[in-house]
Amino acid sequence: xxxxxxxxxxxxxxxxxxxxxxxxxxxxxxxxxxxxxxxxxxxxxxxxxxxxxxxxxxxxxxxxxxxxxxxxxxxxxxxxxxxxxxxxxxxxxxxxxxxxxxxxxxxxxxxxxxxxxxxxxxxxxxxxxxxxxxxxxxxxxxxxxxxxxxxxxxxxxxxxxxxxxxxxxxxxxxxxxxxxxxxxxxxxxxxxxxxxxxxxxxxxxxxxxxxxxxxxxxxxxxxxxxxxxxxxxxxxxxxxxxxxxxxxxxxxxxxxxxxxxxxxxxxxxxxxxxxxxxxxxxxxxxxxxxxxxxxxxxxxxxxxxxxxxxxxxxxxxxxxxxxxxxxxxxxxxxxxxxxxxxxxxxxxxxxxxxxxxxxxxxxxxxxxxxxxxxxxxxxxxxxxxxxxxxxxxxxxxxxxxxx
Numbered sequence: 001x002x003x004x005x006x007x008x009x010x011x012x013x014x015x016x017x018x019x020x021x022x023x024x025x026x027x028x029x030x031x032x033x034x035x036x037x038x039x040x041x042x043x044x045x046x047x048x049x050x051x052x053x054x055x056x057x058x059x060x061x062x063x064x065x066x067x068x069x070x071x072x073x074x075x076x077x078x079x080x081x082x083x084x085x086x087x088x089x090x091x092x093x094x095x096x097x098x099x100x101x102x103x104x105x106x107x108x109x110x111x112x113x114x115x116x117x118x119x120x121x122x123x124x125x126x127x128x129x130x131x132x133x134x135x136x137x138x139x140x141x142x143x144x145x146x147x148x149x150x151x152x153x154x155x156x157x158x159x160x161x162x163x164x165x166x167x168x169x170x171x172x173x174x175x176x177x178x179x180x181x182x183x184x185x186x187x188x189x190x191x192x193x194x195x196x197x198x199x200x201x202x203x204x205x206x207x208x209x210x211x212x213x214x215x216x217x218x219x220x221x222x223x224x225x226x227x228x229x230x231x232x233x234x235x236x237x238x239x240x241x242x243x244x245x246x247x248x249x250x251x252x253x254x255x256x257x258x259x260x261x262x263x264x265x266x267x268x269x270x271x272x273x274x275x276x277x278x279x280x281x282x283x284x285x286x287x288x289x290x291x292x293x294x295x296x297x298x299x300x301x302x303x304x305x306x307x308x309x310x311x312x313x314x315x316x317x318x319x320x321x322x323x324x325x326x327x328x329x330x331x332x333x334x335x336x337x338x339x340x341x342x343x344x345x346x347x348x349x350x351x352x353x354x355x356x357x358x359x360x361x362x363x364x365x366x367x368x369x370x371x372x373x374x375x376x377x378x379x380x381x382x383x384x385x386x387x388x389x390x391x392x393x394x395x396x397x398x399x400x401x402x403x
Contacts, residue, residue: 025400030185034403040174044133049125050094054082065126066104069114076120084124096123099140103130106167111156115144130170141190146178149398179403200390207383214376218333223359237365247354250316255309268308271296281306287324288315297346298336302328321363325370330358
């Protein structure tokens with residue numbers, strides 16, 4: 001499956017002639033125009049959801065609401081799964097089956113869609129959702145993927161305009177027109193995107209597991225409140241850690257305006273990351289940790305010399321015998337929002353940063369701990385990069401493979 005998404009699938013490209021009602025890219029072996037047809041014509045019915053509150057999950061019956069559909073992946077978020085608080089003996093009509101597509105009908109998420117998958121289990125859908133029961137003669141996966149295109153998004157933006165909250169009703173969804181190829185081509189396109197979604201989901205799952213692992217290790221590999229030794233430790237290390245203020249392990253320095261500088265190859269960083277490059281550096285050979293002075297104050301990140309930082313970004317340079325990666329992990333444990341000194345735009349001061357108490361250990365153990373978190377971050381970044389690549393491929397294919 002990997003080779004299928006490396007940018008070289010077996011597509012034919014209509015780049016030499018203009019053919020009406022055909023996509024820019026097609027799988028080989030398919031030709032001819034696609035048919036324009038309404039959602040109503042390819043659906044057995046459009047139904048509104050169950051008018052019931054949610055209750056604690058009963059272990060069997062799941063309840064899907066607008067907020068349970070993830071914005072980015074459009075999958076059922078089982079993190080806070082609930083059950084419908086009603087008698088379900090007469091609720092079979094609200095139970096989802098294979099190929100059902102849900103549409104959000106009101107609010108900020110109007111137009112958001114979800115396709116039921118059997119691995120989601122026994123699911124009932126809530127009242128602010130509309131279900132389209134797609135006819136068996138039509139590939140439901142193809143229809144679902146068509147709702148992720150810009151053409152569909154434009155329809156939602158135009159149709160949902162109301163005097164109050166934005167909304168799209170069942171009749172309006174039914175009137176939406178989609179271009180439909182022959183069943184075999186529908187199936188091949190639907191399968192392609194389903195496989196791509198599976199690959200994206202796999203990377204997302206690995207990414208999320210690594211984030212959870214990192215979060216757990218940040219708790220267990222540093223002493224908890226009232227303790228002076230961590231719960232988990234590398235072999236060969238023992239003894240209490242030292243409780244110090246940040247000013248004893250890092251030198252917090254201020255960023256400066258860069259506008260008087262010329263263009264160059266020295267990166268300039270702000271609270272949001274890289275901005276541009278100039279011809280001078282504030283730090284030529286000392287690596288540091290950037291932490292926002294104003295605005296985004298809770299997203300520290302490592303700065304590799306040479307670099308320049310703007311006046312809204314402090315940079316903390318470790319003193320001798322202190323490991324940069326260990327201190328970066330320490331910075332990620334700090335609740336920076338609690339240190340906010342402003343009633344308006346979030347702000348930090350050198351005084352507030354310097355006075356923060358943290359636990360530290362001797363340099364050899366610091367290096368071991370720092371290297372562990374660096375390796376985890378590397379894996380997280382690799383999955384993030386792969387997710388970005390796959391999502392870019394999907395967006396490009398959605399644009400080119402649908403009419």
